[in-house]
Amino acid sequence: MRYMNEFLATAPFDLYELFLFRLVVQEGSFTRAAQRAGLTQSAITRQIQGMEDLDVRVLAVQYQGPRSWLWAGTFALSGDDPGKGCYRWELRGDEDPVAGWETFNANWKAGSCHGLTFSASGVLAATHRGGVLLLDPTKQNPQWQSPDINSGLPLRDRTGRFVTIDCIAANPAGTMVLAGIAGNDDQSTGRGIYRAPDQGANFAAWKFALSSTSHFTDKVTLPETWLFTSGAHEITVVSEDDAG
Secondary structure: OOOOEOOOOOOOOOOHHHHHHHHHHHHOOHHHHHHHHOEOHHHHHHHOOOOOOOOEEEEEEEEEOOEEEEEEEEOOOOOOOOOOOEEEEEOOOOOOOOOOOEEEOOOOOOOOEEEEEEEOOEEEEEEOOOOEEEEOOOOOOOOOEOOOOOOOOOEOOOOOOEOOOOEEEEOOOOOEEEEEEOOEOOEOOOOEEEEEEOOOOOHHHOOOEEOOOOOOOOOOOOOOOOOOOOOOOOOOOOOOOOOO
């Protein structure tokens, strides 16, 4: 028998918020998502309130000591649309954060967000035309910092716009950042992996260098029901359907 739960606790991994968000995107409706999750509509609405009108393409979880946050990167229209930046929601189990969804869009002019990662210096975003951006959310009135034009990241044209950064990652110690450029039919130069040591808050001092000279076109696809992870992970099942 399936019960309608007002909220289902997610400890210890706080992955349930991601599951709910994905359900709403897949179903295109809070009502249908609630039916699939076995929750009331108000429970799901409360979880992701404030994100209904945004086109979210990127989700990432930031862990900092005992606290964690769900970050959402938004999609922007092509052309001169500066984009809407990123949002975050503190994951607090069955307690909603007082701030709700926090907005981080100050000085964001890079268009779409293609990826998010976290380093010792803050949040790093891979963007459509702004290269790699850096944000320190602990500061009062935080703003996104743009890379220097001589940072080593390839430029798209003479206007100073950067080639699209398709993905970004940082090592566990937060001392090295990798930015990946896959390219497309209109972007044949600059492909590869660029790396930069974390230089702290002075983002203008960050220098990226090409560390990969090979481009691989092979793709590995996984079924929608599979979960791809790197390294060993422990997964706790928090809900089962009738067939389980």
